[in-house]
Amino acid sequence: MIVTLTTDFGLRDGYVAAMKGAMLRLAPSLHMVDVTHEVPAQDVMSAGFTLRQVVPHFPEGTVHLVVVDPGVGTARRAIAARFEVAGDTHVFVGPDNGVLALIAGTERVTEAVELPVAAEASATFHGRDVFGPAAARLAAGAMLSDVGSPIDGVTPLHWPQPRTDEQGVFGMILHVDQFGNCVTNITREQVERHSDGRPFKCYAGSAVFRTHRDTYGEVGAGDPLTLFGSTDLLEIAVNRGHASRLLSVERGDTVHLVFDAPPRPEPLASELATNA
Structure with a gap:
């Protein structure tokens, strides 16, 4: 066994x-x-x-x-x-x-x-x-x-849970791995559900991350990005670099995702005619 x-x-x-x-x-x-x-x-x-x-x-x-x-x-x-x-x-x-x-x-x-x-x-x-x-x-x-x-039960202990509003998701860094990737408590499902497909900016510490990709290699060496790792948790990373040290972010830091504003709807033809 x-x-x-x-x-x-x-x-x-x-x-x-x-x-x-x-x-x-x-x-x-x-x-x-x-x-x-x-x-x-x-x-x-x-x-x-x-x-x-x-x-x-x-x-x-x-x-x-x-x-x-x-x-x-x-x-x-x-x-x-x-x-x-x-x-x-x-x-x-x-x-x-x-x-x-x-x-x-x-x-x-x-x-x-x-x-x-x-x-x-x-x-x-x-x-x-x-x-x-x-x-x-x-x-x-x-x-x-x-x-x-x-015994009747075991001692409870809970993970800190992200919170959401109309503009984004607030979470935190739970873990920094051997490569310096900063793993957050924000899940892929939470982002997809609240973003409606909108891009987002990620704020952590004093840094802002605007590039979200599927793999580390989709950005240049030394470039920062966010991505969903193998456990479907959002990560802050640097391709071929140690994100925690290079970006001065660490476990326990707050992470804030801010979704872009929804696109303005195109005016209807009738509205265009009225304004002409």
């Missing part, structure tokens, strides 16, 4: 290897897929964004282990849960700090349990001593009821 791994551990230290070792001791045939270990430290929103894009591409039954845990060792619950995405059932293992709600929404969680924390578990490394072993057992065939006690 597949287990995906998403953490903020980084790869310089041995934390990832220690967690994997603890899992392999319980289930030597595990197939582990590293989503990323470079989530910004303790950044639950970033972890949720990454998994939200990744989970739908994995087969049903995949176990997703997420250890981005600023509350490790506190009263926050350790949980495992079954949830649905795009008609498939997946399993989450990690802290109950809202990251699961960001991935799937609380309404898609069909069953959840609280994981026990043994007295001998490290107070600062639940990835190795609590979450990893639970994920390994679940991937090897254990039921949720085998690894924890039932």
